[in-house]
Amino acid sequence: MAIAGTVLIGMGLFFMAVTAIGLIRLPDFYARTHAVSKTETLGIGLLLGGLVLHEGATLVSLKIVLGLLFIFIANPVAAHVLARSALQVGIMPWTRRDSTGER
Amino acid sequence: MTNRHDSVLLHFVVKVVMVPAILLFGLYVLVHGEVSPGGGFQAGAILAAGLILSRMSISSDEGRRLFSRPRLVVITVLGMLLYAGTGIAAMFSGGNYLDYGVIPFEWIDRIVPGDLGRRHIGVFAIEVGVTLAVFGTLALAVDYLGEPHEPEETEG
Numbered sequence: 037m038a039i040a041g042t043v044l045i046g047m048g049l050f051f052m053a054v055t056a057i058g059l060i061r062l063p064d065f066y067a068r069t070h071a072v073s074k075t076e077t078l079g080i081g082l083l084l085g086g087l088v089l090h091e092g093a094t095l096v097s098l099k100i101v102l103g104l105l106f107i108f109i110a111n112p113v114a115a116h117v118l119a120r121s122a123l124q125v126g127i128m129p130w131t132r133r134d135s136t137g138e139r
Numbered sequence: 140m141t142n143r144h145d146s147v148l149l150h151f152v153v154k155v156v157m158v159p160a161i162l163l164f165g166l167y168v169l170v171h172g173e174v175s176p177g178g179g180f181q182a183g184a185i186l187a188a189g190l191i192l193s194r195m196s197i198s199s200d201e202g203r204r205l206f207s208r209p210r211l212v213v214i215t216v217l218g219m220l221l222y223a224g225t226g227i228a229a230m231f232s233g234g235n236y237l238d239y240g241v242i243p244f245e246w247i248d249r250i251v252p253g254d255l256g257r258r259h260i261g262v263f264a265i266e267v268g269v270t271l272a273v274f275g276t277l278a279l280a281v282d283y284l285g286e287p288h289e290p291e292e293t294e295g
Contacts, residue, residue: 106160113152117196120146 037089044086051079064130065122073115080107153196161189169270170263179266183273190274191281208282211275218271225264237265 058071084104091097169182190206206214226237234241239261247260 106156109152109156113149117146117149 037092041086041089044082044089046086048079048081048083048086051075051082055079065127066119066129069115069119069122073112077108077111080104080111149196153193158189158193161185161192165189169266172266173262179269180273182266183270184277186270186274187277187281190278194281206278208279211279211282215272215275215279218268218273218275220268221271222265222268225261225268229261237261
């Protein structure tokens, strides 16, 4: 159980690292939102799942699971709203031609 | 959908999931503050976060009417008075300020019997007071910060 938990936490950390790299490396707002929302939701799910496995069936586990549910609902909705309002405000998605300077 | 910035998904999730969960968690932190991490300040901050979230994401005026500015001021002052009143009530029966053990209310012994009953109720009254004060202050602060302001006229 402890080994499985540690493996899950390791995978979660990997996805969180991917999130951080994507946040720095990707070119525009939409790509960054996309990277952060998906990988971070999965990463935090794996991380907290690993913590639950470490903890066993206790009250603390229940609280972690409740927090997990909350994040699973809140995180995609937040990303959706961010992207939606960015589009309505008029931020244009990045295209390859922008990077060479010619339109 | 009152304007184009309203999202059905956001509306539903905030109304049905987020705000009820946040308010419930705030109350949990409040009543559980003596035996687990939390307490009055945190509970007030969480409750205010729930109110602010609903105000930012739902464009109806329900929340604004229910917690209008005058009412928020009243809530803040009530919280402060509850805190100060609990402390001064102990002074009336010869104890120090906030000396919960000598609070002069007989009815507390009927609710929570035993030596620690008055201390229990006293601490809880303090926490409720802090919660109300923090909730009102934070909600008021965000309310004033969020209003569109006109640029000040420069003199000379």
